[in-house]
Amino acid sequence: MTYMPLLFSLEGKKVLLIGAGAIGQRKLEKLLNYTSSITIMTKECSHSMKKIIHENKLILITKSYEPNDVKDYDIIIATIDNLDLQKSIYQEAKKYSKLYNCVDFPEYCDFMFPSIVQKGDLQIAFSTGGYSPGLAKALRALFERIIPDAVIPFLEEMKVLRKMHPKGENRQKIFHDKVNVFVKQHFIMPTNGEDLNGKTR
Ligand SMILES: C[C@@]1(CC(=O)O)C2=NC(=C\c3[nH]c(c(CCC(=O)O)c3CC(=O)O)Cc3[nH]c(c(CC(=O)O)c3CCC(=O)O)/C=C3\N/C(=C\2)[C@@H](CCC(=O)O)[C@]3(C)CC(=O)O)/[C@H]1CCC(=O)O
Ligand SMILES: NC(=O)c1ccc[n+]([C@@H]2O[C@H](COP(=O)([O-])OP(=O)(O)OC[C@H]3O[C@@H](n4cnc5c(N)ncnc54)[C@H](O)[C@@H]3O)[C@@H](O)[C@H]2O)c1
Numbered sequence: 001m002t003y004m005p006l007l008f009s010l011e012g013k014k015v016l017l018i019g020a021g022a023i024g025q026r027k028l029e030k031l032l033n034y035t036s037s038i039t040i041m042t043k044e045c046s047h048s049m050k051k052i053i054h055e056n057k058l059i060l061i062t063k064s065y066e067p068n069d070v071k072d073y074d075i076i077i078a079t080i081d082n083l084d085l086q087k088s089i090y091q092e093a094k095k096y097s098k099l100y101n102c103v104d105f106p107e108y109c110d111f112m113f114p115s116i117v118q119k120g121d122l123q124i125a126f127s128t129g130g131y132s133p134g135l136a137k138a139l140r141a142l143f144e145r146i147i148p149d150a151v152i153p154f155l156e157e158m159k160v161l162r163k164m165h166p167k168g169e170n171r172q173k174i175f176h177d178k179v180n181v182f183v184k185q186h187f188i189m190p191t192n193g194e195d196l197n198g199k200t201r
Contacts, residue, residue: 003112005125010035016073018065020049023103024079032056041065071096078102106130115140120152148186
């Protein structure tokens with residue numbers, strides 16, 4: 001199966017994170033960049049996890065997962081260290097038409113966590129389809145260095161300009177020129193005489 005990268009809004013969605021170990025904490029820290037509508041259900045919870053839950057006013061349910069616990073949530077993420085349970089929660093998620101991720105079986109996931117470069121409003125997500133998360137992480141670290149911080153004010157400026165200029169050909173030309181100048185200033189360009197759209201200059 002191949003996974004389609006989409007930008008997905010978590011607004012109004014209720015997330016259930018099952019398990020609160022090292023991997024659960026990593027997933028929670030990532031989710032918190034996008035939503036705080038998160039319930040954590042876990043047998044045991046570390047001090048560091050409790051601190052994050054308290055600081056972000058999240059809901060903690062300290063108990064073992066039981067059948068049908070998924071039904072009141074939209075998105076379920078299982079980070080438990082019990083592989084059979086990861087698979088059986090998948091069956092329940094399907095029964096209730098919920099979106100499911102578990103951390104040990106890409107084939108039991110409706111979606112997976114990519115490795116994300118975040119600079120202001122720019123996001124770049126790396127995925128290897130689950131075949132080498134380590135490579136996704138290494139590429140993320142590399143691109144965090146390659147993408148200049150100047151992209152942050154550039155996108156701030158573009159946000160303002162998008163609102164100022166009415167849609168149409170004139171706006172497209174202004175934006176196209178600005179992007180070309182920005183890219184030429186900050187990246188090494190191809191030397192085959194083509195511009196950013198593959199057209200010969
Ligand atoms: C990208 C990242 C996002 C995040 O977690 O936020 C992420 N894993 C990261 C790191 C990482 N994970 C692992 C290592 C050790 C090296 C290695 O195995 O490569 C490292 C590297 C490290 O820790 O240094 C081990 C591992 N991971 C999975 C398994 C199960 C298996 O393969 O059986 C095992 C074996 C467990 C074991 O048995 O030991 C499965 C998944 N991990 C995914 C995401 C999804 C696929 C993403 C994709 O490639 O498309 C998927 C399918 C499910 C999911 O988690 O959604 C995050 C980097 C964050 C960053 O940027 O820093
Ligand atoms: N996807 C990834 O990126 C990745 C990376 C490394 C490891 N893993 C996998 O992640 C899994 C979890 O690893 P970890 O280091 O966080 O484990 P851990 O033992 O530190 O944490 C497991 C958590 O699940 C909770 N738990 C266990 N059974 C439960 C149940 N029945 N109901 C509710 N909570 C329960 C425990 O209380 C604990 O909080 C492992 O199976 C490992 O193979 C995934």
